[in-house]
Amino acid sequence: MLIKELSVIPGVSGDETRVRNYIREKVTALGLPSHTDSLGNLYVSKEGRRRGAPPELMLTAHMDEVGLMVSSIEKSGHLRFYKVGGVYEEALISKPVKIGTADILGVIGAKAIHLQKKEERKKALTIENLYIDIGAKDKEDAEKVVKVGDYVSFYSEASRYEDIIRGKAFDNRAGCAALLEILKRDYPCSFTVVFTVQEEVGIRGARVAAYRVNPRLALVIETTIAADTPEIKEHELSTSLGGGPAFTVKDDSVIVHPHLLDRLVQVAGEQKRPYQFRRFGGSFTDAGAIATAGGGVAAAVISTPCRYIHSPLSMLNLKDWHHLVEIVDGFIRSIDEKGLEI
Amino acid sequence: MRGLIERLCTSYGPAGREEQVRAAIITEIVKLNESYTVDTLGNLVVHKSAAAGKKILVAAHMDEIGLMVTYIEENGFLRFTNLGGIPPGILWGLRVVFADGLVGVIGQEKIEGTRKPDLKQHYIDIGAADREEAQARVKIGDSAVYFAPVYQAGKRLSAKSLDNRIGCVVLLETLKRLGGLTLPVEVYFAFTVQEEVGLRGARTAAYRLKPDYGLAVDVTRVGDTPEPDFKTGVALGKGPAIKIMDSAVICHPGVTRLMQDVAEKKGIPFQPEVLERGGTDAGAIHLTREGVPSGALSIPCRYIHTPAEMVDLDDVENSIALLTELLKSTDW
Numbered sequence: 001m002l003i004k005e006l007s008v009i010p011g012v013s014g015d016e017t018r019v020r021n022y023i024r025e026k027v028t029a030l031g032l033p034s035h036t037d038s039l040g041n042l043y044v045s046k047e048g049r050r051r052g053a054p055p056e057l058m059l060t061a062h063m064d065e066v067g068l069m070v071s072s073i074e075k076s077g078h079l080r081f082y083k084v085g086g087v088y089e090e091a092l093i094s095k096p097v098k099i100g101t102a103d104i105l106g107v108i109g110a111k112a113i114h115l116q117k118k119e120e121r122k123k124a125l126t127i128e129n130l131y132i133d134i135g136a137k138d139k140e141d142a143e144k145v146v147k148v149g150d151y152v153s154f155y156s157e158a159s160r161y162e163d164i165i166r167g168k169a170f171d172n173r174a175g176c177a178a179l180l181e182i183l184k185r186d187y188p189c190s191f192t193v194v195f196t197v198q199e200e201v202g203i204r205g206a207r208v209a210a211y212r213v214n215p216r217l218a219l220v221i222e223t224t225i226a227a228d229t230p231e232i233k234e235h236e237l238s239t240s241l242g243g244g245p246a247f248t249v250k251d252d253s254v255i256v257h258p259h260l261l262d263r264l265v266q267v268a269g270e271q272k273r274p275y276q277f278r279r280f281g282g283s284f285t286d287a288g289a290i291a292t293a294g295g296g297v298a299a300a301v302i303s304t305p306c307r308y309i310h311s312p313l314s315m316l317n318l319k320d321w322h323h324l325v326e327i328v329d330g331f332i333r334s335i336d337e338k339g340l341e342i
Numbered sequence: 343m344r345g346l347i348e349r350l351c352t353s354y355g356p357a358g359r360e361e362q363v364r365a366a367i368i369t370e371i372v373k374l375n376e377s378y379t380v381d382t383l384g385n386l387v388v389h390k391s392a393a394a395g396k397k398i399l400v401a402a403h404m405d406e407i408g409l410m411v412t413y414i415e416e417n418g419f420l421r422f423t424n425l426g427g428i429p430p431g432i433l434w435g436l437r438v439v440f441a442d443g444l445v446g447v448i449g450q451e452k453i454e455g456t457r458k459p460d461l462k463q464h465y466i467d468i469g470a471a472d473r474e475e476a477q478a479r480v481k482i483g484d485s486a487v488y489f490a491p492v493y494q495a496g497k498r499l500s501a502k503s504l505d506n507r508i509g510c511v512v513l514l515e516t517l518k519r520l521g522g523l524t525l526p527v528e529v530y531f532a533f534t535v536q537e538e539v540g541l542r543g544a545r546t547a548a549y550r551l552k553p554d555y556g557l558a559v560d561v562t563r564v565g566d567t568p569e570p571d572f573k574t575g576v577a578l579g580k581g582p583a584i585k586i587m588d589s590a591v592i593c594h595p596g597v598t599r600l601m602q603d604v605a606e607k608k609g610i611p612f613q614p615e616v617l618e619r620g621g622t623d624a625g626a627i628h629l630t631r632e633g634v635p636s637g638a639l640s641i642p643c644r645y646i647h648t649p650a651e652m653v654d655l656d657d658v659e660n661s662i663a664l665l666t667e668l669l670k671s672t673d674w
Contacts, residue, residue: 216382235413235421236462249483250410250423255358255539261483277482279412281423296383296546342382 002180003158003165003321006173010098010153012067012084013201016040019063019176023195026180041209042195048187048336057191057335058215058297059182059328060206060286061175061222062199065168066310068152070099070132073143077136079106081152083127085200088311090124095312097132100150106134154312163242163318170316171309172199175221178304178325185329189336199286203253206286210293217260217298217340219331220287221324223316224248224278224303235279239305242317244274245324248301250281253288259342260300267330273323278303298342302327343515343658346370347499348492350507354441356408356485357425357539360384362441363404363507367533370514374521385547386533388517395527396674399553399634400516400665401544401623402509402560403537406502407647409438409466410485414477418470420446423461425485426538427647430460436649438486444468444479445489490649497579497655504651506537508641508658509559515662516669526672537623541590544623548630555597555674556627556636558585559665561643561653562615572618578642579654581611582661585638588617590625597637600673601664608667610660615640639665 011019020042027034027044034044042063045055066085073079079099083089092108099106109132110125132152136142158167179193192213197205210218228240239246247264248256268275291299304324306316349370355363364386371378371388378388386404407426414420434450446466453459466486470476490502501507513531530551535543537560548556562585564570566577576583584601585593605612617640628636641661644652 233462235415235465249412250358250425250539253540255425255536256483258359258483277412279421281410281412291383292542292545294546295550296381296385296543298382 002177003170003174004160004167006177007158007167007169010103010151011063011065011169012151012153013064013198015151016063016197020195023063023176023180027183030183032183037208037212039205039208040197041205043209043213044183044193046183046187046191046193048189050188055190055192056216057332058194058210058213058218059179059191060194060196060209060218060220060290061179062172062196062205062286063176064197064200065153065171066200067154068097070146070148070150070152072148073139074131075139077138077142078131078133079142079146080131086310089126091311092130093125096155097152098155099132099134099146099152102145104134104145105155106132109133156312164315165318166313166315168312168314170306170314171223174223174304174306174316174321178221178321178328181325182328187332187336189332191332196286203284203286203289207289207293210290210297214294215297216342217335218287218290219328220285220290220299220301221328222285222301222303223306223309225280225309226305226307229307238280239276239278241305241307241315242319243276243305245320245327246276246278246303246305248278248285248303251284252282253284254291254299256287256300257298257342259340260298263334263340264300264302264327264331267334268327271326271330273327275327343511346514347508347511350510351492351501351503354439354487355405356487357405357536359441359485360405360535364533367404367510367514374518376517381547381550383543383546384535385543387547387551388531390520390525390529390531392525392528396554397528397530397552398555398557398669398674399530399532399548399551399627400513400557400559401532401534401547401627402513403506403535403543403623404510404533405535405538406487406505407538408485408487411480411482413482414473414480415465416473418472418476420466420468420476420480422466428461429647430464431458432648433464437489438466439489440480440484440486446486488649498652499655500650500652502649502651504643504653505561505646508561508653512559512641512658512661512665516665519662519666520669523670525669527669527674529669534623541621541623541626545626545630548627548634552631553634556624556634557597558622558624558627558636558638560622560638560640561646562617562640563620563646564642564644567644574617576613576615576642578644579656580613582657582664583613583615583640583642585615585617585624585640588621589619590621591628591636593624593637594635597635600671601637601639601668604667604671605664608663610664610667612664
């Protein structure tokens with residue numbers, strides 16, 4: 001399954017090579033031309049049956065995931081690390097990780113619980129109290145296989161139970177998988193798909209991608225916070241698993257163009273598919289960089305709801321993802337058939 | 343001018359939903375027999391061409407801060423997020439208005455202990471009995487702005503969204519006074535969108551227009567009230583402020599000097615402005631393409647981002663005078 005295969009590939013922001021190679025292979029197998037820019041964005045031109053018209057629509061999904069980076073190596077051979085993107089720090093303890101391009105295995109360790117003082121036990125362990133243990137006997141031993149600057153990604157299996165799948169990096173490999181699914185299909189119109197880099201560290205890849213593609217309209221495929229957990233009030237839960245794909249009205253980076261939002265809602269309604277609105281108005285997405293690139297782009301966001309994002313193990317409902325793919329499909333056809341005045 | 347201020351300040355135009363205020367400004371532009379364009383994000387631009395000379399982008403944002411509906415409760419209350427810097431501490435009991443004129447009252451949940459209230463503990467009450475009734479009037483993604491009348495006492499005028507409708511007034515009045523004059527410089531008057539959420543419209547407008555110089559016209563904070571929350575020498579009634587720096591831009595010294603020189607030569611009072619917290623469109627414009635030397639003319643304003651912002655009408659008049667003289671200057 002595409003999402004599961006994409007999920008297990010290490011691809012922390014700035015280190016998207018293996019994700020990009022996987023996607024490029026799939027895209028090439030479909031006979032589609034693609035190219036990469038200096039930041040590592042992957043551009044795919046999807047030419048429609050009706051040739052000649054310049055593509056005005058760009059669809060994007062970021063390939064990168066949050067993770068860690070080795071910052072120093074202790075005399076004992078333990079690795080200290082930085083966060084790359086908004087990692088859920090308190091969830092790091094005791095998690096398995098892969099380090100560097102050789103996928104050296106490690107575990108995130110801390111002072112043994114038996115030796116912690118009463119006060120220490122009350123506090124969540126943050127980055128200062130944690131290290132990565134690769135089982136090296138000292139610094140010299142560790143340096144044989146890892147170096148400062150090596151990327152560290154979570155090492156989590158992807159698993160499925162009925163419609164629920166669990167794994168790391170669904171944010172935003174679920175988005176990448178959705179666009180790969182779209183690329184398999186046949187459309188009358190042409191459009192450009194971009195798999196972007198470095199979203200998690202400040203929507204960087206999308207900014208240059210939008211500048212290069214210079215589209216009029218953009219739809220960002222994302223994976224967003226589902227917080228339908230016991231402690232959250234209904235109006236604060238943002239999205240629910242199984243409630244259908246989520247439309248963003250605004251976040252900290254973008255106010256979604258009302259005409260695009262209306263069209264997405266219209267398409268979902270015509271298809272009689274469930275959908276929801278993201279109730280949390282914060283955080284950022286590639287849409288923010290795209291909307292303000294060049295002379296301005298009308299941008300919107302559609303997301304698969306996902307619990308526990310930015311942690312080593314997240315969870316989503318495949319039904320939501322399937323509905324998302326069909327709404328995106330319908331949106332492309334709708335833009336082609338009816339146009340969209342901005 | 344009082345009528346113009348009233349028309350613009352009572353217009354509806356939260357960030358991202360500027361259609362109504364844009365239409366109101368277009369009406370004024372048409373009265374002046376000027377033509378205009380509107381771009382993808384919604385920036386409104388009037389171009390005053392010149393035979394030769396530098397291109398100057400004068401930008402005033404037309405959007406205002408607002409509230410956007412994110413969820414409708416079963417009992418008909420609306421939950422919302424902020425569009426720009428809404429201060430949570432002042433919301434309880436305020437009235438807000440939607441695009442179609444629907445008015446709601448902001449209520450607040452019980453606040454435990456000494457915690458400061460945050461947005462999530464507030465809701466908008468539009469008088470709906472339940473979700474169904476509310477959904478008939480409002481949908482998720484709809485936005486509201488403060489509902490407040492314009493009030494004048496002597497030279498002081500108070501209204502919602504003087505930030506930055508008063509800047510739009512300065513641009514429109516300047517446009518009117520420049521009338522049929524042939525200018526030594528080419529000027530783009532831009533009424534920009536989405537400033538309150540991160541200077542977004544000005545960024546794309548500047549990219550399209552490729553100006554040689556940028557000039558933002560916006561309000562600035564003052565320190566002339568009892569125990570102000572931060573120190574600044576800027577006061578109401580002492581003339582327009584010529585910006586030297588804020589958190590988004592260090593103004594180009596050449597532009598700042600020209601503004602000061604023109605003000606001195608024409609006997610227009612002014613005050614220097616260093617704003618430690620806050621930014622204007624100049625922040626986005628000066629980083630466009632290869633960089634654009636930029637400055638900003640600020641109208642001093644009290645109680646910014648509340649329903650009762652306050653400016654001094656002499657400051658407004660002097661701001662128009664300064665901008666008009668600046669655009670007639672041959673020293674750019």
